[in-house]
Amino acid sequence: MIYKVLYQEDPLEIPVREHTKSMYVRANSIREVREIVKPKNINIEFIQLVEDNHLDFEKENPAFKVENDES
Known part of the structure; x- marks a missing residue:
């Protein structure tokens, strides 16, 4: 599953x-998302599951990149 994390760089x-x-x-x-981003030391505002049409929409953004994607 892909999650969108909204955050501030300064914790x-x-x-x-x-x-x-x-x-x-x-x-x-x-919970797993929080563990993955914990070393980044950021202020997480919101974590949202993105799927189906929402994910397709997000993928249209040229800056779309999954942080820990092995592919």
């Missing part, structure tokens, strides 16, 4: 929409 930063970044992570659960 102490108060979430501001204009500074929010996103990454995509392949994992089996939200």
Whole structure:
């Protein structure tokens, strides 16, 4: 499954929409996503499962890249 993680780069930063970044992570659960991104030391705002049409839409973005994808 692919999850979209919305985050701030500075773990102490108060979430501001204009500074929010996103990454995509392949994992089996939200808990696993948190473990995968923990070493990045970021402030996670939200983790969302993306699938079906939503995933197809996200893949249209040229910057779409799954962080821990082995393929």
